[in-house]
Every structure is written in C-alpha cells, then in structure tokens.
Amino acid sequence: MRGMLTFEEKTGKNLFKGFNVQKMTFKEITTLLWVCLIHEDKTLTYDMFVDMVGMSRVRELSEKCMECITESLEENESPLV
Numbered sequence: 001m002r003g004m005l006t007f008e009e010k011t012g013k014n015l016f017k018g019f020n021v022q023k024m025t026f027k028e029i030t031t032l033l034w035v036c037l038i039h040e041d042k043t044l045t046y047d048m049f050v051d052m053v054g055m056s057r058v059r060e061l062s063e064k065c066m067e068c069i070t071e072s073l074e075e076n077e078s079p080l081v
Contacts, residue, residue: 003035010035010046015069021062029062036065 004015010031021029034049053061
C-alpha cells in the first residue's frame with residue numbers, strides 16, 4: 001500500500017484507476033519499479049534504484065511488477081477498486 005501511495009504522490013496517477021505500461025512515461029515506469037521495492041528496503045531512494053538498474057532490465061522488471069500489482073489487487077478485492 002505504501003508503494004501505491006508513494007507512486008500517486010510522485011506521479012499524480014492512481015494505480016487503483018488502472019494502468020497501462022505502454023502509455024506510461026519512462027519516469028513513471030521507473031517510479032513504479034522503485035515503489036514496488038521500497039517495502040523491502042525503506043532506505044532505498046529513487047536515485048539509488050536508478051543507479052542500480054540497467055536499461056536492459058527495465059522492460060522485464062516493469063512487466064513482472066505489473067503482474068504482481070494485478071494479482072495483488074485481484075486477491076485483495078479492495079472495496080476501493
């Protein structure tokens with residue numbers, strides 16, 4: 001949940017209202033990948049993440065991240081959706 005709130009804070013977009021990777025900017029994708037990891041390491045900053053991930057992995061990581069978010073929303077069936 002913290003990641004979704006952080007994503008909305010940083011991009012102005014609400015993941016509960018749907019998302020399409022093909023329509024996202026590179027910065028939005030990078031932000032999404034970062035927020036998916038901050039629950040694992042609260043000290044991980046956006047700049048640290050950008051320095052750590054190579055361009056060759058961005059597409060693969062974004063696809064996996066989308067799968068996880070979709071599955072999470074479906075499992076929880078949040079009343080906010």
